[in-house]
Amino acid sequence: MLRFVVRRLLLLVPVLAGLVVLLFAWLRALPGDPARALLGQRATPASIAQVNAAYGFDQPLPVQFVTYVGRLLRGDLGSSSASGEPVLDAFLSRFPATIELSIAALLFAVVLGIPLGYAAAQRAGGLLDTIMVGGSLLGVTIPVFFLAYLLKIVFSQWLPLLPTSGRQDPRIDATHVTGFYVLDGILTREWDASWDAIVHLVLPGIALGTIPLAIIVRITRASVLEVLGEDHVRTARAKGLPRALISRRHVLRNALLPVVTTIGLQTGLLFSGAVLTESVFAFNGIGSYLFQAISQLDYAVLQGFILFIALTYALVNLVVDILYGVIDPRVRLS
Amino acid sequence: MTQVSDALGPATPTAPDPDAVGSGGLWHSAWRRLRRNPTAIAGAVIVLAFLLVAIFAPLIAPGEPGVPLPNSGVTPSSVPGPSPGHPLGLDSPGTDLLTQLVFGARQSLLIGVVSTALGLAGGAVLGVLAGGIGGWVDTVVMRLVDILLSIPSLLLAVSVAAILGQRPISVMIAIAAAQVPIFARLLRGSMLAQRGSDYVLAVHSLGVRRRTVVMSHLLPNSLGPVIVQATLTLATAIIEVAALSYLGLGASNPSTAEWGRMLVNAQSRLATDPHLAIWPGACIAVTALGFTLLGEALREALDPKGRK
Numbered sequence: 001m002l003r004f005v006v007r008r009l010l011l012l013v014p015v016l017a018g019l020v021v022l023l024f025a026w027l028r029a030l031p032g033d034p035a036r037a038l039l040g041q042r043a044t045p046a047s048i049a050q051v052n053a054a055y056g057f058d059q060p061l062p063v064q065f066v067t068y069v070g071r072l073l074r075g076d077l078g079s080s081s082a083s084g085e086p087v088l089d090a091f092l093s094r095f096p097a098t099i100e101l102s103i104a105a106l107l108f109a110v111v112l113g114i115p116l117g118y119a120a121a122q123r124a125g126g127l128l129d130t131i132m133v134g135g136s137l138l139g140v141t142i143p144v145f146f147l148a149y150l151l152k153i154v155f156s157q158w159l160p161l162l163p164t165s166g167r168q169d170p171r172i173d174a175t176h177v178t179g180f181y182v183l184d185g186i187l188t189r190e191w192d193a194s195w196d197a198i199v200h201l202v203l204p205g206i207a208l209g210t211i212p213l214a215i216i217v218r219i220t221r222a223s224v225l226e227v228l229g230e231d232h233v234r235t236a237r238a239k240g241l242p243r244a245l246i247s248r249r250h251v252l253r254n255a256l257l258p259v260v261t262t263i264g265l266q267t268g269l270l271f272s273g274a275v276l277t278e279s280v281f282a283f284n285g286i287g288s289y290l291f292q293a294i295s296q297l298d299y300a301v302l303q304g305f306i307l308f309i310a311l312t313y314a315l316v317n318l319v320v321d322i323l324y325g326v327i328d329p330r331v332r333l334s
Numbered sequence: 335m336t337q338v339s340d341a342l343g344p345a346t347p348t349a350p351d352p353d354a355v356g357s358g359g360l361w362h363s364a365w366r367r368l369r370r371n372p373t374a375i376a377g378a379v380i381v382l383a384f385l386l387v388a389i390f391a392p393l394i395a396p397g398e399p400g401v402p403l404p405n406s407g408v409t410p411s412s413v414p415g416p417s418p419g420h421p422l423g424l425d426s427p428g429t430d431l432l433t434q435l436v437f438g439a440r441q442s443l444l445i446g447v448v449s450t451a452l453g454l455a456g457g458a459v460l461g462v463l464a465g466g467i468g469g470w471v472d473t474v475v476m477r478l479v480d481i482l483l484s485i486p487s488l489l490l491a492v493s494v495a496a497i498l499g500q501r502p503i504s505v506m507i508a509i510a511a512a513q514v515p516i517f518a519r520l521l522r523g524s525m526l527a528q529r530g531s532d533y534v535l536a537v538h539s540l541g542v543r544r545r546t547v548v549m550s551h552l553l554p555n556s557l558g559p560v561i562v563q564a565t566l567t568l569a570t571a572i573i574e575v576a577a578l579s580y581l582g583l584g585a586s587n588p589s590t591a592e593w594g595r596m597l598v599n600a601q602s603r604l605a606t607d608p609h610l611a612i613w614p615g616a617c618i619a620v621t622a623l624g625f626t627l628l629g630e631a632l633r634e635a636l637d638p639k640g641r642k
Contacts, residue, residue: 018481023493137630141622143573145580146597146615153608268486275488276577294496295582302493310484 001322008318012311019310020072023303024065051081068303077307078300082293087304090289096179097167097285100197101278102270104205106263109212114259117220118252124225132217139214144273148207148280155203163200165282172196204281208273212266219262223255230254256327264320271309364635374631380624388443391436396420399437399591402428413607425610426599429591435617437591442621445506446571452510454564457517458553464518465525465556466548476522479515487512491574495583505584509574513567520563524556558636565629569622576618593618 052058056067071078077087120132156164168174168181174193177184182201185194227233228251236246271287278287286305293301368374387394396419397403408414408428415423422431464475482490490512498504528534529552537547578584579594593614600610 014477015480015484018477019484022481137626138619138623141569141573141626142619143576143615143622145577146611146618149597149601149604149611149615153604153611157605157608272486272488275492276580291581294492302496306485306489306493309486309489313484313486 005318005322008321012314012318015314016307016311019307020069023306024068072307077304080293080298080301082296082298082301087300090301091286091304091308093179094284094286094289097181097283098271098274098278098287100167100180100182100201101204101208101274101283101285102267104201105207105209105212105270105273106266108205108209109216109266110263113213113216114220114256117217117259118224118247118255120217121221121224121228124221129221132221136214136217139210139217142210144207144211145276145280147210148204148277151203151207152280162202164203167200167283168193168197169200200283204277204283207280208270208277211269211273212263215262215266216259220255220259223258224251227251227255253327257324260320260323260327264317267316268309268313271313364632367635368631371631371635373627374635377624377627377629377631380620381628384439384443384621384624387436388439391440395430395433395436397430397433399433400429403430411606413603413610422613423609425596426603426607431610431613434591434596435593435613438593438596438614438617439621441590441592442572442575442618445502445509445575446568449506449509449571449575450513450564450567452506453513453567454517454560456510456514458521458560460514460518461521461525461560462548462553465522465529466544466552472522475518479518482511482515483519487516487570488574488577491578492581492583495578500583505575505578508578508583509571512574513571516567517560517563521556521560524559525552528552528555559633562629562633562636565625565632569625569629572618572622572625576614 049058056064059067068078075088077091079086080090083090116132120129123129152164155162163169172193174181174185174190174196175188177187181197182194185191185197233246233250236250241250274285274287275290276287277283278285279291282288286308290301290305292298293305391399403424408424408426413424413426414420417423420430420432422435425431425434460475460479464472464479485493491508494511495504495508498507525548534547534551537551575584575592576594576597579592580598584592584595584598596614597611597618600607600614603610
């Protein structure tokens, strides 16, 4: 087990190293001048030179690269050229929001998706199944930000039951310990603050969770259908085992393996989706931070973000591979 | 090559005949099953309607795209609703909404098809290098693909679009770049699976050059999954064009009719005129649905498990 984890972590090194080189070359190829982007149209040559010197943009590229890698190895992702804020600090302060949102979206997708996919497979060809298959196709093809708009229209105009922007009502004087607003409320026993944060997560969570939901329904359905046709399920039925037991132990457990992989692969999608969802719902996470960075040609932020995402993505999928062994004892991690 | 495959045809009944691609065999039976599949027909109808609208846009649209009407009656708080000559009313810049939607189909089709073709071409080159040559070339190419796959596709497209600037071709390249690793990996896997087949061994043992084996035998027989993916990718490409517009990295100047941009323009009027967002959004979703249905049906039709 430990050897497997170590080997997988080592395999990550060349990918990340390649990514660092690629990102550096890539973002330096941007046509815009970051100093000018930072200072705006009224920049004087002197002020541009000053900014270039301060951020090292005037150094030869190899020198910039070595400096960058050296800093990276010390955990320094550089500073935003727009705000001067260290990139790592900016991420760490905004990451809890995005994690909270991603968890809300995944919960929505998993809690609804697995039972729906399972029920559809149980009555394959029936009405529920047809609705599920059609609905999941539509769910995959609806653009995230369009769905976010629709939810916003409905819930701000016609059904003002749920908040459509922000992470918490600004009138609530909440204490923030960890940056996870729901958790903070629980830790400080400010239940109303916690509840308000949960309510704020509902719409962005649904918007972000719809594509994963559609995918999970489809994968669960296909996977359950396949397992239902297998010999061991027939045998279990033949020996007269209770239906619930067969469903739980013989069908669901075997069918979950591809579903778990899919959930892992959704992380990438969640991060892309977060950039779009957060900006629609004015949700202050790393997604909306990246949104600004794109327009300001903020090299350090873009580099840091993509590296950060790639690392998170890889780690999540490592965890997923480890989970395999837990769900399916036949998969020995060697 | 006809000679070789003719000679091998009867001897290797399980091996797909390379010359059968496009003329009969696998594709023929796939086509037969497609025609009987309601999903395929629904997808084909949507895609066909979209194609026709895109091609005949100037004939269908009641007006000129991107030209604001004089005295349009657009105020900061409202836009004019349906009127004779403007069945869907006007949108926020004061142009005819239906005209913009119809010409938007053209733009989506153009960007979607070109970017998918570019992505397919790039992925095919990498996939053929990796799957056809193998060895260290395979290792190097696949590590590059791994690196590209470690970035979520939209973010990859965002970084490329940010470098290249806001021109239609940059958006196409950006979306294509995000597709290259997907096609490369798929084609390589598919070619590796073919490489072990008897018919490949047979042409090898006949002394046929490796280049010919790869280009005339491995590649055509590995294209099935790639074509399915390309159909599905068209759906993603259409959504991503809109997403890039939304992120401010769109292809068009403000006067070009483009669904993604229409959605962005509608944002400030969501409260008063939600239909300005709903129409282009629905167009994107329905078109993407059409390509997805067609792709799924193709996948089913080409799946050997489903063949009778």
